[in-house]
Amino acid sequence: MSKRDFKLxxxxxxxxxxxxxxxxxxEILIQSKDLSLVNKIAITLTQEIWRIEDKYNRYDKHSVCSxxxxxxxxxxxxxxxxxxxxxxxxxxxxxxxxxxxxxSGVLRKAWFFDGSDNLPSNAKVFEALKLVGWRKIKFxxxxxxxxxxxxxxFGGIGKEYAVDRAIILAKQITNEPVLVNLGGDLxxxxxxxxxxxxxVAIERPSLDSKLTDTTKQDMIISLKQGALATxxxxxxxLLKDGKRYGHILNxxxxxxxxxxxxxxxxxxxxxxxAGILATLSLLQGMNAEKFLTEQEIKFWVRR
Amino acid sequence: MSNKVEKINIKAALTLxxxxxxxxxxxxxxxxxxxxxxxxxxxFLVYSEVDRVNAGEAILNAKKTFDDDKILNLKLTVxxxxxxxxxxxxxxxxxxxxxRPSGNGQYQIKAGDIPLDDTFHDTRVQxxxxxxxxxxxxxxxxxxxxxSKEYDYLSLGVNGNFSVDFDRKNSTISAGFSYFQDTFTPExxxxxxxxxxxxxxxxxxxxxxxxxxTRIGTEDDKTTTDILLGFTQVINRRMLMQFNYSYSIVDGxxxxxxxxxxxxxxxxxxxxxxxxxxxxxxxxxSRVKQSIYAQSMYHFDSTVLDISYRYMWxxxxxxxxxxxxxxxxxxxxxxxxxxxxxPHFRFYQQSAADFYRPFLIDDNTLPTFVSADYxxxxxxxxxxxxxxxxxxxxxxxxxxxxEYYRQxxxxxxxxxxxxxxxxxxxxxxxxxIAQVTYSF
Numbered sequence: 001m002s003k004r005d006f007k008l009x010x011x012x013x014x015x016x017x018x019x020x021x022x023x024x025x026x027e028i029l030i031q032s033k034d035l036s037l038v039n040k041i042a043i044t045l046t047q048e049i050w051r052i053e054d055k056y057n058r059y060d061k062h063s064v065c066s067x068x069x070x071x072x073x074x075x076x077x078x079x080x081x082x083x084x085x086x087x088x089x090x091x092x093x094x095x096x097x098x099x100x101x102x103x104s105g106v107l108r109k110a111w112f113f114d115g116s117d118n119l120p121s122n123a124k125v126f127e128a129l130k131l132v133g134w135r136k137i138k139f140x141x142x143x144x145x146x147x148x149x150x151x152x153x154f155g156g157i158g159k160e161y162a163v164d165r166a167i168i169l170a171k172q173i174t175n176e177p178v179l180v181n182l183g184g185d186l187x188x189x190x191x192x193x194x195x196x197x198x199x200v201a202i203e204r205p206s207l208d209s210k211l212t213d214t215t216k217q218d219m220i221i222s223l224k225q226g227a228l229a230t231x232x233x234x235x236x237x238l239l240k241d242g243k244r245y246g247h248i249l250n251x252x253x254x255x256x257x258x259x260x261x262x263x264x265x266x267x268x269x270x271x272x273x274a275g276i277l278a279t280l281s282l283l284q285g286m287n288a289e290k291f292l293t294e295q296e297i298k299f300w301v302r303r
Numbered sequence: 304m305s306n307k308v309e310k311i312n313i314k315a316a317l318t319l320x321x322x323x324x325x326x327x328x329x330x331x332x333x334x335x336x337x338x339x340x341x342x343x344x345x346x347f348l349v350y351s352e353v354d355r356v357n358a359g360e361a362i363l364n365a366k367k368t369f370d371d372d373k374i375l376n377l378k379l380t381v382x383x384x385x386x387x388x389x390x391x392x393x394x395x396x397x398x399x400x401x402x403r404p405s406g407n408g409q410y411q412i413k414a415g416d417i418p419l420d421d422t423f424h425d426t427r428v429q430x431x432x433x434x435x436x437x438x439x440x441x442x443x444x445x446x447x448x449x450x451s452k453e454y455d456y457l458s459l460g461v462n463g464n465f466s467v468d469f470d471r472k473n474s475t476i477s478a479g480f481s482y483f484q485d486t487f488t489p490e491x492x493x494x495x496x497x498x499x500x501x502x503x504x505x506x507x508x509x510x511x512x513x514x515x516x517t518r519i520g521t522e523d524d525k526t527t528t529d530i531l532l533g534f535t536q537v538i539n540r541r542m543l544m545q546f547n548y549s550y551s552i553v554d555g556x557x558x559x560x561x562x563x564x565x566x567x568x569x570x571x572x573x574x575x576x577x578x579x580x581x582x583x584x585x586x587x588x589s590r591v592k593q594s595i596y597a598q599s600m601y602h603f604d605s606t607v608l609d610i611s612y613r614y615m616w617x618x619x620x621x622x623x624x625x626x627x628x629x630x631x632x633x634x635x636x637x638x639x640x641x642x643x644x645x646p647h648f649r650f651y652q653q654s655a656a657d658f659y660r661p662f663l664i665d666d667n668t669l670p671t672f673v674s675a676d677y678x679x680x681x682x683x684x685x686x687x688x689x690x691x692x693x694x695x696x697x698x699x700x701x702x703x704x705x706e707y708y709r710q711x712x713x714x715x716x717x718x719x720x721x722x723x724x725x726x727x728x729x730x731x732x733x734x735x736i737a738q739v740t741y742s743f
Contacts, residue, residue: 009540010603010604011540011602012607033633033641034635035605084324085324087320087323087324088320088321088323088324091316091320095316095320165325168325193641193694193700194342194699194700194742194743195342220372220472222368222372268317270321272321272324272325276317277313277317280313297314
């Protein structure tokens with residue numbers, strides 16, 4: 001399967017559309033045997049998902065994201081979609097009191113979560129942190145301006161946004177049940193026929209902290225409506241003097257959040273909401289479960 | 304982020320931000336499966352044998368899924384049965400008279416006809432409740448109760464089952480047991496095995512005293528213990544295989560109180576083949592049954608083929624083969640929304656129990672066990688049918704099933720002679736089955 005191709009697999013009561021996007025294995029499930037409908041869904045949704053990937057992938061030098069980053073220090077014209085995403089990032093920044101910041105990606109220049117004990121020096125973190133700060137970004141409906149050398153990264157919201165956009169398109173095309181799963185962040189258009197739930201297998205990182213441990217056990221979640229997103233990655237961490245440094249970084253200090261869960265899965269009406277709630281709760285560190293409980297949402301925490 | 308009020312506002316604020324981003328104004332609430340909804344399946348079935356039994360059956364099945372995939376399933380079945388059933392006696396070239404099982408009155412069978420007892424009518428109410436829940440990550444437990452009541456029959460049962468998933472849920476091993484306690488209270492009591500049916504003037508003053516001599520009590524019971532082992536394997540995305548083994552012990556009263564056996568004159572006598580006596584059947588008081596079962600489901604690009612085979616054998620020396628197959632053909636929206644057609648074919652063949660005799664010969668001593676019930680004789684049966692389903696009313700399934708069933712009893716090597724040469728010994732049953740199901 002080439003990068004921009006999908007394949008169909010037959011299921012007992014529908015089809016699975018399998019493709020790659022956003023560096024993840026992706027799948028669209030449709031509970032219909034109508035092949036022309038299945039093809040229409042496959043083409044429309046994958047085109048939309050790849051469009052969003054092309055537009056906001058910071059690793060793609062032709063993307064809007066790269067354009068904005070490459071011209072840091074200058075104003076860049078933006079379209080309405082980009083404005084809406086920046087506006088959403090702004091809301092998340094405010095709601096998290098600065099813990100969630102789409103300009104914090106440059107901290108990766110200091111941190112390499114390779115399972116080793118190579119912590120960066122304070123000086124190096126401080127150097128990177130100087131380039132972080134949503135407040136230093138100016139934007140309105142027409143333009144965005146980053147401070148010099150700053151970078152933004154839609155990685156924390158892009159995949160979930162693509163799920164939600166695909167669901168909107170699927171609902172416009174058909175009433176048949178559709179599930180969109182982009183690497184574990186997923187949403188459904190409705191319950192399956194006869195009001196049955198979708199059963200979704202979520203990769204559950206082993207509770208064993210050993211890096212070599214590759215046994216994974218799937219967790220099965222039933223979903224009738226809405227979306228589900230997971231934040232965190234148990235395999236990305238540093239370990240020094242018995243202390244574990246997870247890859248969730250505090251955008252304000254430049255250091256990993258203490259006692260952050262390894263990953264959190266959240267159910268919400270929209271995927272992007274689920275994703276942000278999962279990320280915001282990770283940023284609460286040891287208070288993650290308390291935070292989630294207070295939000296009165298369904299969640300699963302792996303520590 | 305310092306107090307609870309602010310934190311609760313995060314969700315609301317995010318909803319607003321999401322609405323702005325996605326441009327959708329009425330956001331649906333996320334709903335996971337543990338919502339308080341019941342799913343219902345209803346079915347109405349009519350079974351009609353030509354000139355014999357007619358049955359109507361209504362089924363209501365209610366299923367509720369709770370938190371963590373706990374499932375409660377409740378099922379109520381009501382059957383109504385009327386018509387006539389072969390009583391086991393052979394047809395004769397003359398009119399025959401039989402006493403009703405209750406002892407109240409008699410019925411006559413025309414010359415040449417297979418004797419049918421037309422007092423066959425009953426209403427059965429059956430309830431099943433089943434609770435299933437995961438008890439560890441790959442272990443599911445299930446337990447249930449069964450109550451079935453007819454006018455002259457009560458059945459109580461319990462069952463339990465464990466299943467273990469492994470290989471990323473591609474394989475499942477299950478072990479189950481069930482135990483049933485059944486009580487018969489036939490009107491007129493339990494007939495004495497091998498006793499002659501009393502035939503004569505049922506209004507005579509001595510009738511009741513004579514009739515009671517053919518009885519051994521008012522009720523009797525039996526127990527059934529089943530053990531089932533199963534293995535299910537997902538072969539690949541298209542194919543699933545299942546294998547079962549079952550072991551079943553039935554103890555107690557295993558006779559059918561309504562079945563009799565004719566005793567005829569031997570082939571060298573003057574009235575060769577003519578009935579001299581009619582006795583109540585006598586079966587052993589235990590039966591051990593075993594069966595193996597294999598099923599395979601295969602999904603082609605759009606169609607689904609489901610084939611199964613069962614081999615059953617027991618210590619009554621009955622063995623049977625069952626081949627069952629269904630082929631589901633999606634019709635798209637051509638015959639109704641998401642419609643499908645599903646042809647069905649089933650073939651069944653069984654050998655006779657070692658004590659099965661279509662009749663006994665007068666000069667022989669009576670065997671300990673004997674039955675002329677066609678259901679434990681040698682037979683072949685097949686079913687052909689078609690099911691047609693579609694979705695209506697927002698995804699609820701409506702389906703119709705129409706099937707034809709033919710059962711042919713065959714001669715397991717018993718010689719016919721004299722009067723028996725002129726009559727049919729082995730009945731053929733033709734039946735039509737019609738069913739409507741609706742799920743919502």
